[in-house]
Amino acid sequence: MNNGVNGDENMDNEENIIEIRNLKKSYDHGKIKALNGLNLDVKKGEFLSIMGPSGSGKSTLLNMIGALDVADEGTIQVAGIDLTKNKKLDEFRSKEIGFVFQMHNLIPNLTVLENVEIPMYETKLSTSQMRERALELLKSVNLEDRKDQIPTKLSGGERQRVAIARALVNHPSIILADEPTGSLDSKTGDKILKLLRNLHSKENVTLVMVTHEPYVGKMADRIVNVLDGKIQN
């Protein structure tokens, strides 16, 4: 697991890979308070499930953890990095975070294998090392035999598995999954969830997943509910 982009271990609690204090984010010149003083700790290696009604701030929260957006107020530390102060957010994202979002954003004219290799282009790995790691992950998601296919020829569940392989390929500390089963039928969704859970243990990664599926709670280590931009429990 990565120790942080700059190796700077300045978190209050070493066990926590995510520490969020009083985080606020508003849109529309303050009219919409998407996050309203949110506090959250996530332990290294934890599988956390985030639930809550539509519009409560779940995706905004994931975007903040993944440094895709910046907060108005409060502090957020992820993998030892203070995201409110750090300027190298691209580097942080590519080293620490694997994204599995509902819009899988696979590149349509690249093969499955090439899609999985993309995040490794920014590393110092050789072409053969990249290929080896990509194939290892495609094996884990049971798609090795589809490696030369283009994504438009795959089913929704297969595409989501490619997205999961791609998210894990750089050994991120944290996987952020935003409704990874939202566009799938329940049987396929169930398979994706079990796959994510198994990879979470195998790859020794922290998994933070937004979901509307109540039964996911049985798989996660912990569930938190977001309501009006705050953690409820």
Ligand SMILES: Nc1ncnc2c1ncn2[C@@H]1O[C@H](COP(=O)(O)OP(=O)(O)OP(=O)(O)O)[C@@H](O)[C@H]1O
């Ligand atoms: N870029 C944006 N500009 C303006 N308002 C936004 C933006 N992103 C989110 N919001 C608003 O912030 C609030 C929280 O949105 P968010 O997407 O975090 O909700 P959510 O809990 O993920 O909902 P859902 O379950 O429907 O995905 C909502 O009122 C939403 O309309």
Ligand SMILES: [Mg+2]
């Ligand atoms: Mg959302």
